Amino acid sequence: MSFLTLFIIIPALTVIGILLCKKHMQVKWTAVVGMGLQLILAIGLIFLFLAERRSGNMDEILFIQDNVWYQTLNIHFFIGVDGVSVAMIGLTALVVFAGIFASWDIADLPREFFTSLILLASGVFGFFISLDLFTMFLFYELAVIPMYLLIGIWGSGPRHYSAMKLTLMLMGGSALILLGILGLYFNSAPDGGPLTFDLIQISKIQIPVDAQLFFFPLLFVGFGVLGALFPFHTWSPDGHASAPTAVSMLHAGVLMKLGGYGCYRVAVFLLPEAAHQLGWIFLILATIGVIYGALGAVWQKDLKYINAYSSVSHCALVLFAILIFNETAMNGAIMQMISHGIMTALFFALIGMIYGRTHTRYINEMGGLMKVMPFLAVAYVIAGLASLGLPGFSGFVAEMTIFVGAFQKIGTFYRVATIIAASSIVVTAVYILRVVGILLLGKITNPEYETITDAKWYDKISVVALIFGITLIGLAPLWLSDMITGGLGPIMQKLLAVAPILN
Amino acid sequence: MIDFSYTALILLIPLVIFVLSGLFGNRFKPLVSGIIGTAGLFVIWVLSLVTAYQYFFLTEKAADGTFQELLAVNIRWLTFSDKLHIDMGVLLDPISIMMLLVVTTVSFMVHIYSIGYMHGEKGFMRFFSFLSLFSFSMLGLVVATNIFQMYIFWELVGVSSYLLIGFYYTRDSAVAASKKAFIVTRFADLGFLVGILILSYTTGTFDFITLTGDESPAFTSGQGIWFMGLSTMTWSMIFVFIGGAGKSAMFPLHIWLPDAMEGPTPVSALIHAATMVVAGVYLVARLFPIYTTTAPVALDVVMYVGAFSSVFAAIIACTQYDIKRVLAYSTMSQIGMMMFALGVSGDGGHEGLGFMASMFHLFTHAFFKSLLFLAAGAIIHAVHTNVMNEMGGLRKYLPITHATFLIACLSISGIPPLSGFFSKDEILAAGYEKSLLLYWVEMIVSGLTAFYMFRLYYSIFWGKATQYHHTPHEAPKTMTVTLIILAVITLLAGFIPFSHFVSSDRIPFAAHLDLSIALPAVLVGLTGFFVATLFYRKETTIPGQIFNFLGGFSRAAYHKFYIDEFYLFVTKKIIFNYISRPIAWFDRHIVDGAMNGLSYVTNEASFRIRRFQSGQLQQYALVFVSGAIFLTLFFLYLWTH
């Protein structure tokens, strides 16, 4: 019985608690308490993990719990963490915690809102801790579905359309994933023996290459849809634009990471040969995505669209780094997931707060907000600087790791791709500063904004928590990168076994 | 062996001050934060003086008589791979210490100055916290132990310059200028980054000491032809230089510098005259061994770009009316000369004269140029305009400012015995040894320099006595004091035996003054001075005539040769309208359209097939029977074949 189970139990209890609550306030505070516990637990996990490692426990997976669930199909409830998943869990806990506060003034059906939000969160946590493909997939879908209600009920704009589109596209992705998982399952015992969904066990065996070539694209695209892989990213702008604040935060901050994590943990890890043979195709797509998302953001006028496109760009960078197949880039990919997770959550939180005050998301209709809401404005500038990869914030660390790693890879193709991807930092600077300039600086364009109030206490909590996250990673990245690198051993072994000159 | 680890404080103190004043600045009175910042800078200044003293005089040289490179502090910050890792630390060697002195001194002066200058400004506290952020970043850049640390602080100075240029964030021109500055330098930084990537890939290290050491991997590896007939190292050095050119406003990446004058004048003095803009020069100097040993082509690029920028800027400077812009262009031109000096320099001993000259000029220029800016600040402070036509005859109102300004002008024009004379002379000497043509180009530049500086001087302090709606008065003590201090430094700095401290191979040598170079230089300077006197001491029409006589050329120069317009065209028209906009459209209509198309097709299909459910019992039966029969026939066929 590993304490990791708490990561699923606590949200479940919180949901029950919320359903029992009668009053608006009770609901919120139950949510806060539950997710606060979750955050504490996550931090505790990080420390425990580091302690274990420091004490020389070099097992591939720590805190394992393995119960048989479905005997006949050999489905297990098999959970455990390595450095990578610990990092992702930390990210999730932080973002969810901030998200609760960011959605403090939900007035309509608060109980249902927080229930779905926490269901979503529990799905994400479950996904990150589970090592059995079946449970992984279960949690994956569990995380995706509440989206529909969250966007559809509490969203804005063409919310019904966006919600339906998002759900269906993501479910389309998960359909491919399911097929891929089945493929893995039935190839998991090439030389007799019981079939298994056990990720670690599968990673130990050698799946026939022709099977790999068939299932790798399924899995990669399937997860890639959620990871905003070009050209399957179009749910992202609409979805984010229509979603309520906290949902955008969780979605861009955490849910999209499921895609990247899946590509890394399932597609590439279990199917290295195919990954090595077909990787270039997706690498091209990812590279396009990086620059395409960035350029797409330059033209947008809606804050959320801008951020959605920048998310496309950043997440594409994650996939790009994963497909480089060397340790440094892989490390960068994970760090990019985390940094982008916090960053974009911060962005969406701020956008939501600004929207809540100005009631518009069109940048041309706003201006000079720095004067009336200094706190939010400064936070926005910080988020912007972090997002354009300024040293001292997490974005820089991640991006630099990716670029350095990618450039170490032999082959002009990769070099060129790297330089193209790297050139996105300039474009990023362009659209970030454009927004900052129009939105915050200059004179106040709209007289009614004179009276706007600055952030409330709960806004401040969520913003500060997130800013703390990015600066912490930005200023002292070593522990994180070491923790992640520790988790990359197995996958690197497999990849190197495929092509010795990958590094 | 002295323990230099205390130098870490030089970085920590401003950082702490920044964080504190950033978080709690609005808790206490504005003035307090100003005082704190200044005090902090004073401490750092003292520290760096101590460091310099200890390093140059108390630390024993290495066996071959070189000043050794000391890693005072070095902490692992981020690990990329077993070979590649970023450390944060303090590297002490002659040039870094020289820069330490420059930065701390000027920054300290500017802090004091600003207390007076920014008095009563809204956001006084913000200003000082940004100043300390800048000082932190600049110092970090200076003492970087590895190229990646340098890149990190490189970015940081960029952003602090962005923040400070845009200090008056309600003024649209300021916002635009800051944005421009950041994006242009960012673009250059991309070059720098690519350079670093190539360098680190070939050499497998970021570390300066390893890179520039005698058996540097850069010398051994990376010689092979890599791309377009140039060696890997050459390319990486060229890219790195692009980064440097961006920060140091070399042509064609200079466009941000004039606009950057939108920032408060002390900022211009600190960042855009003395410290940040010379970072490029410092960067090239840092990697100088690589340039000379393995990338001569890149070094030539540096030389030509430097030379061209210097003359280009000098010409424009002659035509501008905004005093700060004139100074900005003169800065650009001076930095061009420094680059040129680096470009012409060889390595080691007297070969490395150019290196020394460049560093020397950097040193002196920092002081007299910041002096010029601060004085200009005092003037603007007094008359509330910075267009020179609206000034005149100020010498009786602002005696101190006038005196100091004059000193600075003489110094920059290379009139002995002021500091500018010595450094510039060395540069010309170095240039003379390399190529005669460029030598003369630089001669002309120094002539022009003298001309436009005195054009500026006369039209501010002499000329017609303009009526001011309230009589200008001398700036407060805090400002004049700094002016005087800097003036004194400007007077004396020239007599420092610079080559005994700074040289390309860190072996002291004696650079003697070569009259055959010095005299013509001085003469050219004097000519410029006299021409300016002739034109501008009194109201004359000559300049106008000449302006018209040169016609198109002068107009082009007045319009800064339309470089800005060109950039605007590229960014706004090409990138914004012809790339980004189509992409946005494509995304909405093609990519997204495909997705919506799917759903449309499904709906359509579901509508088309509805007539099978006609509600007619017999039609159902028909489908039923025909289905059964069809299956039968199909499988009978399948089975029998």
Next chain:
Amino acid sequence: MFEGVPLTWFLITGTIMFFIGIYGFLVRKNLITILMSTELILNSVNINFVAFNKILYPDHLEGMFFTIFIIAVAAAEASVAIAIIINIYRRLVNIDVEKMNEMKY
């Protein structure tokens, strides 16, 4: 009396009846006639069973039994059907099958 009549003749008869039934089911408009066509179908089946039983497998009587049961069940089916038809007739005073398309698509 049926000695020497080959099986195929019975089968052909059965098949023909079967398809006559189908045809009637598909084209007649009157519900009663449609019901009768279904009876035709069932009877064709009966012929098959009996014929098979008598000619191929005379030692057991499964076919016969089946036939008898089919007849019985058919009767039951018919009764229910007719009951419903009567009900229909009560509602809309004809029993034209084409009138019964209130529910469609």
Next chain:
Amino acid sequence: MQIMRHELLLIVITVILLIVEIFLPNTGKHKIILPAILLMAAVTIIGFIPATPGILFGGMYQSTPFTVLLKNILNLGVLIVFIQSVDWLKQDQNREKVSEYFLLILSTLIGMNFMISSGDFLMFYLGLELATIPIAALAAYERFKEKSAEAGVKLIFTSALSSGILLYGLSMVYGTTGTLYFSDIAPLINGAPLQVLAFIFFFAGMAFKISLVPFHLWTADVYEGAPVNVASYLSVISKGAAVFIFTIILYTVFYKIAELWSEVLYIIIILTITIGNLFAMRQQNLKRFLAFSSIAQAGFILLGIIGQSQLGMTTVVYFVLVYIFSNLGAFGVVSIISNRTGKETMDDYDGLYRTNPNLSLVMMLSLFSLAGIPPLAGFFGKFFLFTAAAEKGYYILVLIALINTIISLYYYLLVIKAMLLNNSDRPIGYFKSDLYTRIGLIMCVIGIVVVGFTSSVYEMIFNLGFGLY
């Protein structure tokens, strides 16, 4: 006695109810409701007592633990249907014919039980007809509704046609093998052309019961016309029974031509799922909507059969169980709402959540379970079905099915959208559903939530069904 306990018990309670019915005055027929339900509950519970397997009537009837399990599942379903239909039966227009409802349904259930444990085609046919004909009467139950009568006609005639075709197939089987006993037929099946024809006709007959495309067209109309509870009974119980016996016959009789029927199924599955989904997308009337969704679901069930393995067999049963809970949940909500408000179209459901949150929640859970969303039972069922099909290597088929799950998710979400997302100016007003309905719905919800998590159900089915394939 022990061997055919289920059938006997059902017959007994049917007789009891008949007798009770005689003594009830015409005005008080509804007094029969409670005893009927209690008796049914009793039967259901007794059913779970392990029975002794055995063979009767020289092999015409065979009872194994597996068939017992199937019968129990059906009993459970029928019990829920009974409980759910109370609210409707209590309405005035049904006052005189309450008891018929129970009697007819019980008789069909008896038919199904016989069908399931039939050992030869005669018994099978009798069970089939017994399970079909009374339903026609039930479909036409609401005498004064034209739609109801139309439904009755459509059902009875198509079923007559289909049984005719099925019988024709059977006659051919008899002709080629000379016997009607499953055990004797099996070895003699050799894929002769006549047998191919025989099988296809037999298949068509079964496909009518399971309502597979293209033999499905009656389904929607009958569901729409018939009373909601009858429709729900049709959609789960009779379909489930047909699936069971179909699976058994395929696996035990026609296994020698498995290649043939898996190819047939391949085509039929694709047709069924796709057509069913495409029709369901556009439906406004919820009964029709559920009808088409149930067609699509049937297609998914076949995925398990085509797996041709222990896994597949087990999963089919498991999924039918899950499907009973989910579909009955949905139908239960539809029926209570149509009883109270007479509203059956999707637009009427706009903003239902605001007025009747609990009903909407049940509906949402059921639909999510049907769509296969974790952590509800439907997810597990679907996943195992896909696994079963993939095991045979039908990856393309699975992919098509998966794509269809997205379409199905789309239209299930449409209902949820109506209930939760849309706001209506005149939504269905709040009403308090009666105790029976609540119990019924709660049973469904428990089933939906629990069956998935507790793997024991699945394991039990697996162990019982062992060796059947």
